Amino acid sequence: xxxxxxxxxxxxxxxxxxxxxxxxxxxxxxxxxxxxxxxxxxxxxxxxxxxxxxxxxxxxxxxxxxxxxxxxxxxxxxxxxxxxxxxxxxxxxxxxxxxxxxxxxxxxxxxxxxxxxxxxxxxxxxxxxxxxxxxxxxxxxxxxxxxxxxxxxxxxxxxxxxxxxxxxxxxxxxxxxxxxxxxxxxxxxxxxxxxxxxxxxxxxxxxxxxxxxxxxxxxxxxxxxxxxxxxxxxxxxxxxxxxxxxxxxxxxxxxxxxxxxxxxxxxxxxxxxxxxxxxxxxxxxxxxxxxxxxxxxxxxxxxxxxxxxxxxxxxxxxxxxxxxxxxxxxxxxxxxxxxxxxxxxxxxxxxxxxxxxxxxxxxxxxxxxxxxxxxxxxxxxxxxxxxxxxxxxxxxxxxxxxxxxxxxxxxxxxxxxxxxxxxxxxxxxxxxxxxxxx
Numbered sequence: 001x002x003x004x005x006x007x008x009x010x011x012x013x014x015x016x017x018x019x020x021x022x023x024x025x026x027x028x029x030x031x032x033x034x035x036x037x038x039x040x041x042x043x044x045x046x047x048x049x050x051x052x053x054x055x056x057x058x059x060x061x062x063x064x065x066x067x068x069x070x071x072x073x074x075x076x077x078x079x080x081x082x083x084x085x086x087x088x089x090x091x092x093x094x095x096x097x098x099x100x101x102x103x104x105x106x107x108x109x110x111x112x113x114x115x116x117x118x119x120x121x122x123x124x125x126x127x128x129x130x131x132x133x134x135x136x137x138x139x140x141x142x143x144x145x146x147x148x149x150x151x152x153x154x155x156x157x158x159x160x161x162x163x164x165x166x167x168x169x170x171x172x173x174x175x176x177x178x179x180x181x182x183x184x185x186x187x188x189x190x191x192x193x194x195x196x197x198x199x200x201x202x203x204x205x206x207x208x209x210x211x212x213x214x215x216x217x218x219x220x221x222x223x224x225x226x227x228x229x230x231x232x233x234x235x236x237x238x239x240x241x242x243x244x245x246x247x248x249x250x251x252x253x254x255x256x257x258x259x260x261x262x263x264x265x266x267x268x269x270x271x272x273x274x275x276x277x278x279x280x281x282x283x284x285x286x287x288x289x290x291x292x293x294x295x296x297x298x299x300x301x302x303x304x305x306x307x308x309x310x311x312x313x314x315x316x317x318x319x320x321x322x323x324x325x326x327x328x329x330x331x332x333x334x335x336x337x338x339x340x341x342x343x344x345x346x347x348x349x350x351x352x353x354x355x356x357x358x359x360x361x362x363x364x365x366x367x368x369x370x371x372x373x374x375x376x377x378x379x380x381x382x383x384x385x386x387x388x389x390x391x392x393x394x395x396x397x398x399x400x401x402x403x404x405x406x407x408x409x410x411x412x413x414x415x416x417x418x419x420x421x422x423x424x425x426x427x428x429x430x431x432x433x434x435x436x437x438x
Contacts (some may be wrong), residue, residue, distance in 0.1 A: 003049045018289040031393035033137050040300020053301035063363035066356050069291040071260050073135045075242040076284035077163040078264020079277055080146050091338055093160035097168045100334035105131050105172055107326045111318050119372045125176035126377055129362045132169040134355030135162035140396035141351045146277040153340050157348045166357045167258030171198040173361045180369035204254030206262055212245050213266025221270050235283025295356055311379035319384035327352040354388040
């Protein structure tokens with residue numbers, strides 16, 4: 001049989017199933033990601049001659065496919081966030097992408113160096129790849145499509161964190177690349193890393209994303225109102241904008257991940273109730289589902305073909321400790337002092353789902369430099385993603401259901417209004433918040 005046609009049939013059936021699976025699995029402790037990992041595992045046990053799924057031998061395919069999947073998801077993530085940006089109302093995700101991420105990277109890099117015996121460059125790469133919460137596979141704990149509903153603290157925090165930290169992990173991936181290329185002498189890489197990879201690329205990513213978001217606002221909303229150009233309601237504009245923003249930002253050496261998310265967020269906050277936002281989000285969601293199906297089947301196939309063969313029990317312990325101990329503790333420490341209920345802090349800290357972003361970062365780093373023991377790096381990353389998909393997939397529905405059940409109606413106070421009152425010095429005139437939404 002023609003492998004090309006077999007691949008079409010497999011992807012077609014799997015993508016068709018995605019029309020119903022998210023709804024079917026919405027209220028059960030099971031996720032579609034778990035299903036497609038299993039499907040991929042079984043398919044690659046059959047003598048069908050499917051494409052090689054090994055990311056080590058097919059690094060470029062793993063890199064480009066995961067990159068496309070992440071950037072499309074980031075656009076949709078930005079569009080579905082209702083909350084306007086301010087330091088007050090965004091303090092939880094900002095802490096997660098700063099203090100929590102730094103604690104996770106530091107702890108995991110130390111464990112990889114001390115416990116696993118990794119060289120420093122490989123240890124930093126492993127930590128940077130596993131640090132970000134994945135925007136693709138974390139939909140069960142994120143806010144829903146664009147609406148006028150108030151976002152609860154947990155869903156907003158995890159959605160905004162997933163949108164921000166894929167870009168914020170990039171400097172540490174570049175740090176690992178610099179260490180692999182130039183060694184431990186800081187004179188060879190520290191100045192360039194601080195000024196260029198850390199500062200310049202982040203600033204350019206935010207700046208270009210905001211600027212192009214404003215330009216798109218003008219063309220999609222303002223000019224049609226003035227009758228200058230025809231109004232469009234085509235959802236594919238979101239994909240066009242994603243590719244445009246990502247490509248232009250990367251051309252000027254900014255972080256395209258950050259730019260795409262900021263563009264989506266900027267677009268959303270022009271007439272938040274406009275129905276076109278839903279159309280833009282839904283189109284990105286549909287394209288994302290097709291790409292996710294492909295990536296998950298290939299991931300399951302790579303596990304079937306030996307991705308975890310290089311995994312040692314020590315490496316497995318590192319993955320387990322990271323998900324069960326390091327991330328929850330780092331998350332909770334990072335949220336100390338913020339006005340969020342304790343149960344929500346633990347939920348936010350625990351649901352740091354690992355996924356397709358981690359695949360991208362390992363593939364990217366291996367395309368830029370030569371690292372010691374890449375097989376073991378891939379094995380630990382693959383194991384951690386697999387464990388995260390199953391552990392978080394089983395627990396997401398009951399935990400989020402419990403939080404929704406015990407959350408009181410008066411927990412929902414408009415965070416934009418609260419931020420404005422804070423800036424005007426009126427915070428003493430309102431009740432002290434027990435939730436970030438207050």
